[in-house]
Amino acid sequence: MNDTSNAPAIRANGVVFSYEEGTRALDGVDFLCGAGEFVAILASNGSGKTTLIKLLVALLKPERGTVEIDGRDLRSYPPKDLYQKVGLVLQNARDQLFAATVEEDVAFGPRNLGLHESEVQRRVSDSLRSVGAEGLGGRAIHHLSYGEQKRVSIAGVLAMRPSILILDEPTAGLDPAGEIDMLRLLYRLNRQQGITVVLATHSVDMLPLFADRIYVMKHGRVLQSGPPREVFADPEMLDRAKLRLPHIAHLLHEMKHRDGVPIDGLPLTVGEARRKLLDLIPPEIFYRNGAEGQA
């Protein structure tokens, strides 16, 4: 298990879970997420990430092992306390949004908490603003685009004012621009509002930009965990997990190992790769190209 610099917001110890038909979905999973961290659970389909997420929000109960939120056993939380600490965003926004309008849906959680209507309305407008959906309040859910539905589903959870946000494949079904927008939104919530973010995904390309730590899972077990640089330094482990390096890292990994290009370390983002490649290209080439470009 990795140490985190912050106090643990979520800690799962030796969690085992099997479904009724006998499938063992989780087999001794240890998971730790510090307060204020951005943690990704990276796994291919059927590896148990959704099951783990459901266990972290008490929608499923572990056969063995324990889950703690803020140092307290999950089983000792009354639902109203728990869901004001931990918010869950499902993979498919359609499953999450059930009210007729955006405002009604976002207000559902705060009203369940028995808050005064003025506070409910304040939370609705704050949450919609947080996800950049402030103009959507009166719209019917089925008139929203899929990206908008995703944002509104997050707003509905943010209205509970959780300190931990858990998301199941938040970028699934989004176009490339929508994917980066979604991760930027989550990063902003994490860095600016201090919300701990845990997301399950199998999309590897963006994670080095946003995640503080990554858990790689396969067949209900954690294969590896650590900062992105540490996790992506082991391409064979990623292969075993049916995952891959980010495309840019894969390209430079191939250049380094097949073509002998002397690249120091393994860049994980386009920015890092650009800097590494610029270091290798003689400066006169830039000057010549730059002069030609200007001419």
Add this chain to the structure above:
Amino acid sequence: MFELFSDIFAGRDNLLRRIDARAKLAVAALAILLSLCSSRPPFPLLIAFSCLAATAAIRVPLSHALGRLLFPLLVSAFLLLLKLFMIGSTEIFTVHVHGVTLVAREEGLYQGIIIMARVAGAVSVMMLLSYVTAAHEVFLALRWMRAPEEIVDLAMLMYRHIFTLIEQAGEVAVAQRVRLGYAGLSRTLGSAGTLAGTVIIRSLEQSVRTHEAMIARCYDGRIPFAPAKAVQSKDRISALAAVLVVLILFWALEGGVV
């Protein structure tokens, strides 16, 4: 199909749209009740024509309105045929079909026409209400009127998921169609059956996921609504005037003045 269920017109601004949903719902409920209670066709037919005229006035395409009316009218037309050939004693005409003699009778025809008129009146009222009132306002109004919470909650969830299911059914139907699932009668029947089964299974799966998401937002078996605001006096007056007009028309057309 999606267009037929679409509620885009309820978002358009017009005179009827601006009236409080509770006032509209009260008038609509009365008009539906009286249409269904009418013993002669003129009252429900007048209600139906008034609603259609109002629908045209708020610029809803006639094809859309007729599309919504079509299915209930077809069902009532079928009932009219049953009544025509099965009830009454005064013969109008006789039909011979494959050796079977069917006798159309005046009393049956009259009863059938009354049923059709009632259906047309009641459905037209519902249709107009749906064109000028957003669904969530109707649910809020129903809650305010102390309608059973379980029924209102269920109606709200059904309303939300109708669109999702139509979308999913559309996707499955396309997937079947591009693999010739609707080529020929037997394949069409098979595909349609599979489609219905798939939609039921998906709706069950979705209901489980939706329930989980609701629990994660502290759902305790009751969907909370915003507290209702007081009905404005202009809306009270509008509703009262409309109720009076409906009652007078009913009295005049049913009570034998006309």
